[in-house]
Amino acid sequence: MAPVSARRSERLKSKMASPPELLQTKPEGLAASTSSHCTTRRKNKMARRIAHSDVTLPDDAVIEILSWLPPKPFFRFKCVSKSWCALSSVAYDLNKHFQPTAHGLFYNTLPLEAGEVDYFSTNLSSVGFVNFSAEAGEVDNTFNVSLDSDNLKVVDCCNGLLLVKGWDLGLGHDTDLYVYNPAIKNILAVWCLPPPKRLSRFYEDFSLAFDPYVQSQIHVVYFMGWCKEGVEYNYFQTFAFKTGKWKSTKKLGHGVRIITYVQGTFVEGRVHRLTTRKEILSIDPNRCSYQKTQTPHSHPRSYVYIGHSQGLLHFLTLDNNLKLSIWTLKGFDSQEWVLKHQLSGMNSVKNLVMHPGNNILFVASQHNRLASVDLTTGKEEELCILPRGAALSHTSSGCIWVYMPHYLK
Numbered sequence: 058m059a060p061v062s063a064r065r066s067e068r069l070k071s072k073m074a075s076p077p078e079l080l081q082t083k084p085e086g087l088a089a090s091t092s093s094h095c096t097t098r099r100k101n102k103m104a105r106r107i108a109h110s111d112v113t114l115p116d117d118a119v120i121e122i123l124s125w126l127p128p129k130p131f132f133r134f135k136c137v138s139k140s141w142c143a144l145s146s147v148a149y150d151l152n153k154h155f156q157p158t159a160h161g162l163f164y165n166t167l168p169l170e171a172g173e174v175d176y177f178s179t180n181l182s183s184v185g186f187v188n189f190s191a192e193a194g195e196v197d198n199t200f201n202v203s204l205d206s207d208n209l210k211v212v213d214c215c216n217g218l219l220l221v222k223g224w225d226l227g228l229g230h231d232t233d234l235y236v237y238n239p240a241i242k243n244i245l246a247v248w249c250l251p252p253p254k255r256l257s258r259f260y261e262d263f264s265l266a267f268d269p270y271v272q273s274q275i276h277v278v279y280f281m282g283w284c285k286e287g288v289e290y291n292y293f294q295t296f297a298f299k300t301g302k303w304k305s306t307k308k309l310g311h312g313v314r315i316i317t318y319v320q321g322t323f324v325e326g327r328v329h330r331l332t333t334r335k336e337i338l339s340i341d342p343n344r345c346s347y348q349k350t351q352t353p354h355s356h357p358r359s360y361v362y363i364g365h366s367q368g369l370l371h372f373l374t375l376d377n378n379l380k381l382s383i384w385t386l387k388g389f390d391s392q393e394w395v396l397k398h399q400l401s402g403m404n405s406v407k408n409l410v411m412h413p414g415n416n417i418l419f420v421a422s423q424h425n426r427l428a429s430v431d432l433t434t435g436k437e438e439e440l441c442i443l444p445r446g447a448a449l450s451h452t453s454s455g456c457i458w459v460y461m462p463h464y465l466k
Contacts, residue, residue, distance in 0.1 A: 123148030217463025
């Protein structure tokens with residue numbers, strides 16, 4: 058067997074040494090997409106043959122090969138040997154397929170009854186996805202995995218993971234909570250939710266906290282509150298994925314009630330939610346502690362939003378004059394806000410969300426029109442028209458989430 062193995066290694070070495078034009082020769086008349094697909098197949102086949110042969114490649118060559126592979130071949134080839142697996146972490150950072158790029162937007166859809174949309178219904182039929190990246194491929198927004206619920210809706214999205222809630226039509230309330238990764242179609246955690254408490258003005262909401270640089274740090278923050286004898290009680294709990302346990306319940310200050318129809322955001326290791334007093338409540342899920350941040354002054358009837366972009370917390374206000382003001386927080390210690398942008402003529406806005414990586418704002422407006430605004434140049438680009446059932450208004454379901462895939466298991 059040794060001579061055969063030696064001849065095989067020699068053939069591979071000679072093939073690798075062949076001129077590039079011989080390896081990339083294609084029949085005439087093929088489309089560019091077909092050529093690209095065939096080239097990718099040849100590269101994958103070559104990588105498999107190299108990995109299983111006696112040829113020893115330099116570390117730089119292995120990193121170069123892995124840094125060009127799409128996600129699925131990348132995770133297959135990193136398992137062929139210990140050396141390839143050790144070098145894959147370097148190649149992962151260099152691979153453009155794994156860079157934090159926004160691939161689209163998730164949104165909830167509502168059932169249509171007699172041609173109308175009930176925006177206050179909790180009976181959600183499906184989850185929609187807008188794909189505006191040519192490299193995104195097919196994103197699983199149907200959740201074709203073992204999610205044992207009649208209807209599903211997205212509750213939050215954080216660094217490539219979705220927090221999904223299941224609604225049982227027979228019981229008439231939410232029953233399950235899932236942490237799901239659409240990129241690899243994997244359920245990371247499942248919780249069974251108890252029936253809602255029969256208390257006056259009872260509410261509950263959830264936020265997801267996930268640090269992609271610390272794989273085990275996945276937290277769910279659970280907010281709840283009610284009114285008893287004219288007094289409000291507001292609490293929060295955190296669930297740690299690493300320990301599999303809920304931490305002790307913490308009581309919030311008097312009147313610190315989150316706005317359930319304004320989505321939160323996760324930045325600098327904290328979950329941020331807007332309160333009815335227009336303060337920002339920042340939860341540290343590791344320590345199960347919180348602090349409050351005062352927001353810039355805004356008109357009482359202004360619509361308010363929070364988000365993050367380029368690692369900074371943002372506060373957005375839309376006043377009666379259709380003027381949008383965007384502020385950024387310089388630091389939690391200084392509590393200093395800086396006015397960065399102002400846009401006029403923001404007519405019929407239903408919802409807003411910041412791009413996490415770029416200076417871009419996504420705007421959902423009347424007639425389900427979805428557009429992006431480059432805040433640096435002021436250029437607006439229409440992306441698409443969302444379906445009639447898209448939940449975009451100011452309700453607990455009417456949010457849109459920017460999706461940036463996370464491929465690591």
